[in-house]
Amino acid sequence: MTKDRAPTRIQKKNRAAILEAALEVFSTHGFRGATVDQIATEAGLSKPNLLYYFPSKEAIFNELMAQLLGTWLDPLRSLDPDGDPLEEILAYVQRKLQMSRDFPRESRLYANEIVQGAPRLLGTIATDLNALVEEKSALLQRWMQAGKINSAHPKHLLFSIWSLTQHYADFDVQVRALMAGEDPFDAAPEYLDTLYRRMLTPSDN
Amino acid sequence: MTKDRAPTRIQKKNRAAILEAALEVFSTHGFRGATVDQIATEAGLSKPNLLYYFPSKEAIFNELMAQLLGTWLDPLRSLDPDGDPLEEILAYVQRKLQMSRDFPRESRLYANEIVQGAPRLLGTIATDLNALVEEKSALLQRWMQAGKINSAHPKHLLFSIWSLTQHYADFDVQVRALMAGEDPFDAAPEYLDTLYRRMLTPSDN
DNA sequence: CTTTGATTTGACCAACTGGTAAAACTCACG
DNA sequence: CGTGAGTTTTACCAGTTGGTCAAATCAAAG
CATH class of the missing domain: 1.10.10.60 (Homeodomain-like)
Known part of the structure; x- marks a missing residue:
């Protein structure tokens, strides 16, 4: 030995x-x-x-996987309860988008595992990730109830951020095939910023 | 023979x-x-x-794959140029979401193929799907220029719809693990309707 | 009930799979 | 330099893979 x-x-x-x-x-x-x-x-x-x-x-x-999961969730962990709610979320979206651009293989590794039923990962998801999601969706809900951002189902909000940002890594081949040579990451940041700004900016009512 | x-x-x-x-x-x-x-x-x-x-x-x-692709793109094909723009898009989103609920395996089959670089599918994507996307993103752009819906990059808009709706099929395992028994498809329709309504409802300026 | 084509099976194969054992080599250190 | 630990290779194994083939069985039309 x-x-x-x-x-x-x-x-x-x-x-x-x-x-x-x-x-x-x-x-x-x-x-x-x-x-x-x-x-x-x-x-x-x-x-x-x-x-x-x-x-x-x-x-x-x-x-x-162990190595990946550590850094993968960092952006969500650093969602700051004391920051400006809208800007915190928008910054989180951009950070996730950058990770899709800079570490697409990590995203695809994760996607492969989940799409195939996460047989080697479900435990970690159900415990570690779940705890983090519970914590952060509670934070989102507080922001919503305080009128800092528009109301929406907090978990679905998180799902949508993951989905939209990681799509550019996971479906990279398709996205590029449909963008005719233009780099998807040129327009994506603005598109997602606009989307979540319109979605979350409090409508005064 | x-x-x-x-x-x-x-x-x-x-x-x-x-x-x-x-x-x-x-x-x-x-x-x-x-x-x-x-x-x-x-x-x-x-x-x-x-x-x-x-x-x-x-x-x-x-x-x-051939069988799948035929029906898979039907909802996008039936985006009606003569319908009400916002309602057409919202209906498209809901139709795609229903497909994720009713045919999750088809979505995962497609996701698997794309994530792994689409080695057996890239041809079809670059021709058939590309043509359809060009046609429909031109339609979206006309709607935007006519002020019927808010402006946004039309292709990224399509990507976001695919991403958000298929996420509930492709990442089903993760979504359910984080929703604590609640059916994701209970709240998803309303969440996505809200999201795209806020995103696309013309802001009068 | 027979015949003929459609269907199913069992035996088989070469290539590849994850993994092992032991011999051979290489390197840092005294 | 020599020596022992660290490293690499060669040869190998049992199980699985996609696929073939001829023989056996079945179904249906006459």
Whole structure:
């Protein structure tokens, strides 16, 4: 058994290469559609060599997911109860949109997993994500009742933000095929800003 | 070689069973993740028997896709240039939402394919869907210039409608995990109606 | 009831899958 | 330099994959 030492320079490099390769392969083929060989080749290693660093395909996937989920939810966590409600939400939308542009593979990895029923992730969603969503939708509801933003079902509001922003990563191929060379991320920020501004700006009644 | 006869009663039944089974399996595992054996079992046939009706796994997938795309785009096609603009769009949103509720597997099948880069579908998207989108976004733009609805990027408007409505099918597992037993489709119609009403109702300026 | 085409099955295959074992190599450190 | 831990490779395995083939069975028209 390998002792629990500090990781070697080689260990650090190879584990990083494997996770990077796994992100690429898992995000474009899903868990079952991805092969260990493909990941190994993409990482510049042989299959047994890869399996020297991770005990199994599933172990790679799990580490990738754990790593992803941490940063993935950061924007929502940093929704500030003391900020200006409308601007907080609009900033959250833009941050999520930027993540779709800068980390589309992470978004697609997540999408693949959820679309296929989240067999390896449902636990985390039902506990960690649920707690965060409960907290933040309560905050949204307070803002609504205080008249700071228009009323709407807070959870559906969150769903809509996720859906709209991640769509540009998950359906990237389709979006680009229909935009005739124009970069979708040119007009998307303004479109989403306008949408949520009109949606949420309090109508005085 | 089999003559090009009218299909037998048995042929009709089995081909239908296979496509139904394939929809189930492909939509939850993606193309590469699905196995012919799984589809055959789900359809109540042996694998060689299934391959008597379809020459290959890919042939099943292609027929399923062709069949899907036809009906999938119907709601958009029936966006009526002579109807009331706002009500036409809102009706389109509701029709798409109903499709997510009634045919979630079809939506997930499509999502799986697009998320994974649409390797078997990009052609159709770039031609057929593109033509339809060009036509309808031109219509939207006319409505906007006539002041019937608020201005917004017409293609992004379409993307947002697809994204928001199909989210309830594609991310069903997550949505339900976060809704604590409440049916998402109870509040979704009103939420989306409100959203697009506020977004598109002409602001008098 | 027979015949003929449609249907189903069992046996099989080559390629690929995730994973293992042990030998071979490489590297940092004394 | 040598030595032991860390690393990589070669060879391999059992199970699964998509797909084939010929033989067996079934259904329906005469």
